[in-house]
Amino acid sequence: MQGQHAEWVMELWRDPPLSVMGRFRCPLCEASEEGQMTSPASKKQPRSRDPERTKAQLTESAMREFADHGFHGARVDRITRSVGCNPRLLYHYFGSKEKLYVSVIEYIFEDIRAQERELELSRLEPLAAMRRLVEFTYDFFDSNPLFVKVLRNENLLEGRFIVETEVVRISSQPLIDAISRIIARGLAQGVFRHGYDALQIYITIVALSAHHLNNGHTLTAIFGVDLLSPEWRSKRRAHAVSLVLNALTGGESQQG
Amino acid sequence: MQGQHAEWVMELWRDPPLSVMGRFRCPLCEASEEGQMTSPASKKQPRSRDPERTKAQLTESAMREFADHGFHGARVDRITRSVGCNPRLLYHYFGSKEKLYVSVIEYIFEDIRAQERELELSRLEPLAAMRRLVEFTYDFFDSNPLFVKVLRNENLLEGRFIVETEVVRISSQPLIDAISRIIARGLAQGVFRHGYDALQIYITIVALSAHHLNNGHTLTAIFGVDLLSPEWRSKRRAHAVSLVLNALTGGESQQG
């Protein structure tokens, strides 16, 4: 849904030259404004009172807005308008654009934590566990574009807000420990011929899974192949699995 | 120099709470403003006339500004002030913030093209060639943070400007072809036991080299290990080389 929107806007954008004149007008922004303008019901009936719903809608809308435009590019006005509520409400519930952004980050991290807990890698054989980990990681990023985009922007801001939250720090060590144990078991059983540092391996898996998503547009422009197409992504999934497993099981030179 | 600045600002930023009140003030922005305020010489002597120098200074300053804040976060005012010239000059030479941004992208790509041409992979043995390619790619990203940052922002904008330039499309296919030949030679000689698609391998190399740079701040917050420290980066370099070479040379299962 989001991808379709992006492609459609790109299409609109490609033909006319950069901008005719005057102040910069972001075509993505204007398009999304118009797109949302029709949906939020008719104008004048007052909004029914439901603070939980309002807060949730604002968070959801803000997530999309920050994902699509980054912190600086995001407009509070667009957020409230897409919800259909008065701009004042945003400040009533969140205090500032900044605090809204932080709450979006926290909101987004609740998802991944829940999903990660369901992995249960210790019951599988080393090779199968590793395969599952790569597939899970790949699929998570592949199917959570908003997560990917919000994190990209947070890195643009040099992680200024994520260090404040405390929500993210918990429960990442268990995953690294689990990977350590898989590698140790694999080495002991002889199915793995190379030991790698667990954190390095995990970052590698994340890199293989997410880099083409983070950099899809420039890579596509550079190589002339659409790295964001479903076809390429499914090939990428197989490649990631294959590469990691081959690296662990194979070869005779090099250490890790 | 840039990294130091970032760390210093982060240090300032960590203690006081998000913002006291009022409109959002970006601490990085204010710091860099103050930092630059002292340098651009005394106020009132008129600027000596040198269009080339002025244009070059503006491009350079804009590159840093766009890298540090993204397109929307960048301020034309800061760019001209850090150069020490009148804001009108930016429009005199570039026309708009938007066109300035495009010219920065083109400027940045001239570097990498020049460096890539010096690779000369075909003379090396497959294993050595592959090692050199990984090391070169890693080192390029590692030592060109502005390139990395500008591209990250361009992806946030969904590659809206890079598709316009035409500068980037040339001479990327030769690299992919060279990689194809290396892999073919390696398979023929028996040093490689797995054939991979050249584009997949190259994206993989880029991913292993750049993902921790692109996502260093969030990953650092999540895992509590500074992935941007020199120590971690040098370990990362070895890991990337080892992983790719092991994947190519080793194992008996899986294809590519």
Next chain:
DNA sequence: TGGTTAAGTAAGTATTTTATGAATTAGCCG
């Protein structure tokens, strides 16, 4: 030397955008 061109300056303006003060009214509980 004098005149043309363009580099640079001074001082804005129009617009956008975040944020607020204060009034209004819905909903809940006794």
Next chain:
DNA sequence: CGGCTAATTCATAAAATACTTACTTAACCA
């Protein structure tokens, strides 16, 4: 019902920001 709380609206402040109009003056060349 009546009154209290807080959800919502209205109108607007206040400041930033991209961009401009109108001008000055240095540099270059016939």
